[in-house]
Amino acid sequence: MRCAKARKYMLDMIEGRLNPSLQQQLKRHLQSCPACQREYDALRELYYEVKGLPLPQETEPLGSDFLALVRQRIRAEGIEPAPSRWSRWEWKIPSLVRRPLLAYTSLVVVAGLVTAGILLWLFFFQGDKVDLSEFTPEEVDQAWELITPEREVDMELIALLDSLSPEEITSFSDELKVEVEPDLILSEVPILPSGYLNSGYFYDDLSDFSSEEIEQIVQQLSVKESSNPLPQKQGGGD
């Protein structure tokens, strides 16, 4: 295990949420790396200091009078449970039946709007198919930027990518059929823990991967690397 990866798992280890295999790997790393051991000890001390922090004020636990006070406020303020959205409609439907002219007019207006919407959709989106081959790669990138959903920031991926060389990231990218862009959101992540973004590489929206899956990917990459050695990242050794 490398230092960047070890630091990624430290908090999980302190919280007791790390799986046994990674625990063993981290323990082995800590035994061989005094800098990480110091980091781990400091983090652990802080965690327990925060965790053991007494409540801001000495306070008695809430008693049964709390419920009485809530009930009292509900009565005093005349609060009624808001009807659910559906039951509000249930109330409105009979009133529409009592006023048929309003009901028919509403129906005609709604039907007209739906028809207009369908026609507009057919006209604008179904008329001409866009031929992507006419675009330059840069234009495709720009279009993709516009339709890509909100970026996910994933610490596991940041740490993983930070521990890989650019060449490994490229093969990782090929393996998963996804794109990894350099320096993508560095400006949006101003205060990441030190060491996590040294590589300057970041990938968005892979948060569905579990740590086990990421482990597997890394193993696949290391197999690949041993069969086809890649140049090492400059200054990336821990």
Add this chain to the structure above:
Amino acid sequence: MVSIKMKKENVVNDDLQLVERFKRGNQSAFDELVLSYQSRVYYLVLRIVGDSDEAADIAQSTFIKAYRNLHNFRGRSSFKTWLFRIAINQSKNYLREKVRKERFLPLSEDARKWEGKLEEMITRERSQMLREAIAQLPERQRLTLVLRIYEELPYKEIARIMGGSTGLAKVNYFYAINNLRKKWKKLNSTQ
């Protein structure tokens, strides 16, 4: 681990049954929900606002808001997550609306109280400093830290309460710890 998971699922199902009973007009189901969660909501709010009277008041408002809106609760998240989200929002509103001159009890009062007990005074002062360092964290990081460390919630649930993705909750927690470490180191070195 399996038994803990099963226990959690049972609690979630029990809560949903109580919500359904309340929706059918059973008022005592709401009382059961209040009794189940009053302490957790109170201590969560107390960690955020730092004042026991205000915390009790905000906890009451949280349940009143829940009472008013429970018919619109669809069970897409657990009742606890939904309730915590209300509590967090109520606490945020309180902190935003009220500009507080002093966040915590003046130290001089404590000092008088602890006169002659040097060790305890040092410990108390240390806690006060750490609490202030936490209070200085950006709101989102501070709330994430409270939910993670004191409520021990998984990132997924924190994301549901705070809004945003699981990754974002994780990043906020890492930021919070990292910022806190810097502040704490600085405070310790100036002591």
